[in-house]
Amino acid sequence: MVTEPPASDRLYAPHLRAMTVGSVALVSLLAFEALAVGTAMPTVAAALDGLALYGLAFGGTFAAGVIAMVVSGIWCDARGPRRPMWHGVGWFVVGLLVAGSAPVMELLVVGRMVQGFGSGLLTVALYVVVGQAYPENLRRKVFAAFAAAWVVPSLVGPAVAGLVVEHLGWRWVFLAVPVVAVPAALLVHSGVRQIGTPAASRPAPGARTRIAWACAAGVSAALLHYGGQQRGVLAVVLVGAALVGLAGSVPRLLPAGxxxxxxxxxxxxxxxxxxxxxxxxxxxxxxxxxxxxxxxxxxxxxxxxxxxxxxxxxxxxxxxxxxxxxxxxxxxxxxxxxxxxxxxxxxxxxxxxxxxxxxxxxxxxxxxxxxxxxxxxxxxxxxxxxxxxxxxxxxxxxxxxxxxxxxxxxxxxxxxxxxxxxxxxxxxxxxxxxxxxxxxxxxxxxxxxxxxxxxxxxxxxxxxxxxxxx
The missing domain is CATH 1.20.1250.20 (MFS general substrate transporter like domains)
Incomplete structure (x- = not known):
């Protein structure tokens, strides 16, 4: 006879259910958008005559995310994950709306960078939510659910994005996601609001310096991505400069040793x-x-x-x-x-x-x-x-x-x-x-x-x- 585990040992116990569903939904949306944009971007570049900015549409998003991850980590430690999570959702949604309504490729790249900044804030905040809201014996199951949240987007994301681009237009790959993002965040918020603010409500010493190094790492990462799209001497110069920037910034952002x-x-x-x-x-x-x-x-x-x-x-x-x-x-x-x-x-x-x-x-x-x-x-x-x-x-x-x-x-x-x-x-x-x-x-x-x-x-x-x- 199989006995049901106690509520504290269940991922979908009543006091955790809404937060678990909302967190997994947000991870699924981040996964879907990452995969769907890759499918839609060739059509976007052709429609906006922006092939020259194709690489930056991905590299800029990545760079903004690097900066946001550092900001979110500092913010979560100082004030808890609630505000970084909501700001992450807000920036993510605004970026999607800007990209989806962009009349030119330059504005779409800006929207993608805003979206990437929101994703970085949100991803770190969700990890901190797991650490503070779930008992230790459930954390592996939460992260397993996060991994599973990538499966459906991996299976259907590119195909769905292709159908959307073909029948509704590429803009809806961006504009449809906010409809689900906000309700999912509200579900997480119902549990996150129970997490108290840390005793130290100010950023740790050196926070501004760490953010500055994150900006250097983000710019270097974007330059590395862009340089990889080039050829000849230009590629060597750009990639070399990017690697120098990363070599200087990474040791100051990652743990000592x-x-x-x-x-x-x-x-x-x-x-x-x-x-x-x-x-x-x-x-x-x-x-x-x-x-x-x-x-x-x-x-x-x-x-x-x-x-x-x-x-x-x-x-x-x-x-x-x-x-x-x-x-x-x-x-x-x-x-x-x-x-x-x-x-x-x-x-x-x-x-x-x-x-x-x-x-x-x-x-x-x-x-x-x-x-x-x-x-x-x-x-x-x-x-x-x-x-x-x-x-x-x-x-x-x-x-x-x-x-x-x-x-x-x-x-x-x-x-x-x-x-x-x-x-x-x-x-x-x-x-x-x-x-x-x-x-x-x-x-x-x-x-x-x-x-x-x-x-x-x-x-x-x-x-x-x-x-x-x-």
Whole structure:
């Protein structure tokens, strides 16, 4: 006989139900918009004669998001997540309305930047909501639900966006989303308003300096994205300047010891960045490789990517249900799966190897991401003092974005070499992804330092395993 868990152990208990539904809905909207805009943007650029600003429409959004993540982390720690969440929704909605009604490409880029700023505020605030409103035993399930919230947009987002563009016009890809965003935020607000304001209601010392460095990182990230679209000497100069800017700003934004993989939070942030970069760089290569080397249609290549999205959701579901003492070992298992899966995808370059082998490999890689991502989110909150959850959640997502930007610029440079990509090009690009995942798997034993071990605590017990195996 199966007994129902007590209310405190259920994600949809009466006092958590509205907040859970609203949070998952907001994550789904962010996911849908990210995927849908990619589908609609070629039509947008043609309609507004803005091909020259095509790269900036994505890079500007990314740069604004980097700045907003830092601002949101500081704000959440000083005043709690309620105001950053509402400001995030507000900026996100205003950006969508500006982009959807833009008569010229320049204004659309401005709208996209405003939208990106709102997304950055909102994403960090939602992480802090999880840390402050949910008991520790439910956090893995919340992050598993967030991962699952990307699945439906991954499956139907591009197709729905294509239908909207074709039958209603590209503007509705932007204008329809606010109709759902505000009600979802109201559901979250019903629970968030119970979270008190921190005792320290002023930003921590150095907050302004940190925001200034975030601006430098955001501009550098946009420059890196834009430089990757160029060719010749201009590309070298722009990418070089961007890397110098990132090298100067990143150590001041991410936890001390990030670059040397110090035990605990620095390694947790680094592993998320390596996992994100590995998966994203492989995801860029696969459709191109399948279409050019195996003759796949865009739809068929997209279905291959869908296997990774589905297995990601499965992995997130599994990590939410394993024993708490396994928390510190999940990143190693997940990154190992990501390494093996991506290496298996490399075999798809060989004509003699059936495509099904590569598809299975991508499913294994997605499973690894599902095991890795939510567990690292939970570890970040477990390693954060109450007044540091905003800053550390911000660092976690900054690591994702900045590592991904650098690695995508590297793989983009590999793709730009030569007149046309061939098997060697795809192998080189996938080798970068495998290298990132393998490095993460080798460092995964350093996720929790012995200092946080608490007798009888699930994370503490997991820390024993993690620290002893480092």
């Amino acid at each position: 990030f670059l040397r993989a110090a035990r605990g939070l620095p390694t947790v942030v680094g592993l998320r960045g390596l996992a994100a970069a590995a998966f994203a760089s492989a995801e860029v290569v696969i459709p191109l490789m399948l279409s050019r080397e195996r003759g796949f249609s865009p739809t068929a290549a997209g279905l291959v990517l869908t296997t990774g999205a589905l297995s990601w959701s499965l992995g997130a579901w599994v990590q939410g249900r394993v024993a708490p003492r396994s928390l510190a070992t999940l990143p190693r298992v997940g990154l190992t799966c990501l390494t093996v899966g991506t290496a298996t995808v490399m075999l798809g370059v060989l004509p003699a190897v059936p495509v099904a082998v590569g598809v299975v490999g991508w499913a294994v890689a997605g499973l690894g991401m599902g095991l890795t991502y939510p567990s690292l989110s939970v570890l970040t909150l477990a390693l954060s003092a109450p007044g540091e959850q905003g800053r550390n959640s911000s660092s976690l997502q900054l690591g994702d974005n900045l590592c991904t930007a650098v690695v995508l610029a590297l793989t983009g440079s590999v793709l730009a070499v030569g007149a046309a990509p061939g098997p060697g090009t795809y192998l080189a690009m996938l080798a970068v992804a495998v290298g990132c995942a393998l490095l993460g798997a080798l460092l995964a034993g350093r996720v929790v330092p012995p200092a946080v071990i608490r007798p009888g605590d699930g994370v503490g017990d997991a820390a024993v395993a993690g620290s002893r195996s480092a």
